[in-house]
Amino acid sequence: MSVIIDFLIGFFILVGSLFCLIATIGVIRLPDVYTRNHAASKAATLGVMSILLGTFLYFYALEGHFNSRLILGIIFLFMTSPISGHLINRAAYNSGVKLWDKSVRDDLKEYNKKIVNKSSVD
Numbered sequence: 001m002s003v004i005i006d007f008l009i010g011f012f013i014l015v016g017s018l019f020c021l022i023a024t025i026g027v028i029r030l031p032d033v034y035t036r037n038h039a040a041s042k043a044a045t046l047g048v049m050s051i052l053l054g055t056f057l058y059f060y061a062l063e064g065h066f067n068s069r070l071i072l073g074i075i076f077l078f079m080t081s082p083i084s085g086h087l088i089n090r091a092a093y094n095s096g097v098k099l100w101d102k103s104v105r106d107d108l109k110e111y112n113k114k115i116v117n118k119s120s121v122d
Helices: 002-029 033-062 068-094 107-121
Strands: none
Touching (some): 033 068
16 A cells, blocks of 8 residues: 555656646747746646645655645645636736737637727627
8 A cells, every 4th residue: 555655646746847847848948928828827737736736645644644735735726826827818918918920819809809899889
């Protein structure tokens, strides 16, 4: 049983580290604010959540200590990080930050035109 727990702890820590590495590479290499923010918010969230889960398993299984703060950290991170990433991207778009030159689709532009046309009719 202890070998399985050790394997799970190592798995979650390694997967979390890998996701954090992917997020770091994405922030460095991706071309514009929107894709960088996407990499930072999604991959880093999953990576940190995996590391927190591995830490929780370590303390619960090997030390016998149930740490509710780690569970609350996972829940809080899961609820806030993707939403904040979305709102940061929306704020950047409304502030006039341009998309990457090779972007092929801008759904928010069409949505904003519909909103402006609808409000001018009313």
